[in-house]
Amino acid sequence: MSDRLTLITGRTRKQAIGMHKGKASAEYLEATALVEMNPDDMTRLDVSEGGHVLLRTDDGEVELTARAGTVPAGLVFVPMGTSANKLIGTETLGTGMPCFKGLQVDVTPLAGEEVSP
Amino acid sequence: MSTTVENVACPFCGCLCDDIIVETEGTKILKVKLACSSGQGIFMDYDPRPRRPLVHGSEVEWSEAVAEAARILSAADSPLIYGLSSSASEAQRKAVALADKIGAVIDSTSSVCHGPTGLAMQAVGEPTCTLGEVRDRADLVVFWGCNPDASHLRHFPRFSLTAKGTLTPNGRSDRTMYVIDVRPTGSSKKADHFLQIEVGSDYEVLTTLRLLVRGGEPSSDVVGGVPVAELKELAERMKSCRYGVAFMGMGLTMAPARQLNVAELFTLVAELNDHAKFSVIPMRGHGNVTGADQVLSWTTGYPFAVSFARGYPQFMPGEFTAVDMLARKAADAAVIIASDPGAHFPAAAAAHLERIPTIVFDHGPSVVAAKADVLFPTAAYGVDAGGTAYRMDNVPIPLTQVIETDRPTDEEILDRIIEAVD
Numbered sequence: 001m002s003d004r005l006t007l008i009t010g011r012t013r014k015q016a017i018g019m020h021k022g023k024a025s026a027e028y029l030e031a032t033a034l035v036e037m038n039p040d041d042m043t044r045l046d047v048s049e050g051g052h053v054l055l056r057t058d059d060g061e062v063e064l065t066a067r068a069g070t071v072p073a074g075l076v077f078v079p080m081g082t083s084a085n086k087l088i089g090t091e092t093l094g095t096g097m098p099c100f101k102g103l104q105v106d107v108t109p110l111a112g113e114e115v116s117p
Numbered sequence: 118m119s120t121t122v123e124n125v126a127c128p129f130c131g132c133l134c135d136d137i138i139v140e141t142e143g144t145k146i147l148k149v150k151l152a153c154s155s156g157q158g159i160f161m162d163y164d165p166r167p168r169r170p171l172v173h174g175s176e177v178e179w180s181e182a183v184a185e186a187a188r189i190l191s192a193a194d195s196p197l198i199y200g201l202s203s204s205a206s207e208a209q210r211k212a213v214a215l216a217d218k219i220g221a222v223i224d225s226t227s228s229v230c231h232g233p234t235g236l237a238m239q240a241v242g243e244p245t246c247t248l249g250e251v252r253d254r255a256d257l258v259v260f261w262g263c264n265p266d267a268s269h270l271r272h273f274p275r276f277s278l279t280a281k282g283t284l285t286p287n288g289r290s291d292r293t294m295y296v297i298d299v300r301p302t303g304s305s306k307k308a309d310h311f312l313q314i315e316v317g318s319d320y321e322v323l324t325t326l327r328l329l330v331r332g333g334e335p336s337s338d339v340v341g342g343v344p345v346a347e348l349k350e351l352a353e354r355m356k357s358c359r360y361g362v363a364f365m366g367m368g369l370t371m372a373p374a375r376q377l378n379v380a381e382l383f384t385l386v387a388e389l390n391d392h393a394k395f396s397v398i399p400m401r402g403h404g405n406v407t408g409a410d411q412v413l414s415w416t417t418g419y420p421f422a423v424s425f426a427r428g429y430p431q432f433m434p435g436e437f438t439a440v441d442m443l444a445r446k447a448a449d450a451a452v453i454i455a456s457d458p459g460a461h462f463p464a465a466a467a468a469h470l471e472r473i474p475t476i477v478f479d480h481g482p483s484v485v486a487a488k489a490d491v492l493f494p495t496a497a498y499g500v501d502a503g504g505t506a507y508r509m510d511n512v513p514i515p516l517t518q519v520i521e522t523d524r525p526t527d528e529e530i531l532d533r534i535i536e537a538v539d
Contacts, residue, residue, distance in 0.1 A: 096439070101316075
């Protein structure tokens with residue numbers, strides 16, 4: 001089962017701390033290769049805490065670890081970084097700014113343990 | 118024997134907290150006091166050991182790396198210079214001079230953070246103030262589409278929420294705080310009022326607030342998922358406060374309406390000055406991204422997205438912005454200074470950087486540095502190099518060299534490339 005939700009990306013404390021350790025560091029990968037979801041959406045999609053999901057947009061896809069968060073239903077949050085940017089397109093609507101917030105994303109639960117950020 | 122350096126400015130984010138205490142011994146940093154968790158890493162995770170530059174992955178002398186960079190840029194038809202925001206303004210000026218000499222496009226990380234804010238500023242102006250005024254006077258603070266609790270960790274205690282000032286002697290209890298965002302955050306937990314709006318409704322909510330401030334009546338009871346009664350309460354508080362300040366972030370600039378959202382907020386703030394004193398400050402991310410806007414504006418007339426291809430500066434967001442240049446494959450060489458588009462650009466734009474020769478200035482490891490054709494491991498401004506950076510409220514703050522190293526600065530290497538390039 002999958003569903004189309006709305007993606008926003010943004011800064012987190014752990015992402016910033018991980019950045020100083022290096023973008024190949026375990027701290028950075030752990031801080032950025034995750035998606036925060038609404039608990040009701042997780043239940044509906046049969047996604048467990050720490051389970052793996054595939055996020056897909058028109059521009060790319062990425063496998064992430066799911067975490068229950070405080071985002072409202074229908075919204076998912078991915079920390080800014082190398083994982084999130086696999087989902088972001090290059091259209092800037094004449095501004096230079098890609099759409100890092102508010103894009104449509106298909107979220108599909110995955111079986112198995114391995115997530116490659 | 119250790120040395121204590123006081124009143125050091127942390128170069129990590131646009132707060133440029135300049136009360137940091139750094140304890141050093143020789144070239145080692147032993148301890149950092151008062152910095153937030155993000156700022157700690159700038160000092161404590163930095164490896165100041167001198168490194169030789171790399172050309173195609175091999176260590177070379179500095180003169181050889183400069184010569185190779187000059188060769189790449191001399192051969193390029195459409196070079197791009199990008200980044201700048203974690204460098205010092207002295208180096209930013211040199212980057213503009215290099216762009217001028219080689220006919221390059223120059224753009225900063227502004228284009229993927231507050232570029233739309235710059236466009237709004239050009240359209241409607243920016244009624245702003247300093248963070249000192251916020252600390253001393255503000256009794257109403259509104260945070261829109263930003264989360265300082267994650268991005269600017271000492272903003273609340275130093276300037277905007279719990280800070281005590283001349284007219285705010287009791288700090289937090291002298292202020293009312295609103296957060297307007299699409300999701301609950303660490304910042305919204307600290308707010309007196311949290312208005313959770315629907316994704317993409319910022320423009321509609323801002324327009325409604327302008328209507329309410331003018332005494333109009335919306336035709337709907339709910340706007341952007343928020344009851345109009347709550348927006349009316351906010352509008353009244355905005356009109357009746359002693360000194361209000363709005364802070365805005367990526368929630369406005371990265372959302373679909375981008376610069377139109379920001380222009381609407383800036384216009385609302387300007388109109389509020391018919392009733393109360395009100396200002397707005399963009400929450401700038403990188404330590405000297407504000408300086409990049411300043412320097413490009415002084416030297417070219419434009420804050421970002423500037424092309425020297427015709428021998429004079431032209432401004433065209435969407436054309437000369439880095440993501441667009443790379444996505445269109447319009448750049449045939451790139452100079453990346455103190456930033457990491459390899460990690461922070463959409464994958465398709467970052468991928469073009471792997472197809473063209475890249476010259477990277479970085480004091481530490483990064484995605485783009487790992488793939489550079491020429492890598493200059495320069496000094497870190499604010500750690501082992503001094504310089505000037507601009508705080509998010511456009512106040513210049515001196516960056517201190519807290520440890521001695523043998524690393525050259527971005528400015529010095531840019532000077533040598535300017536001299537060497539045809």
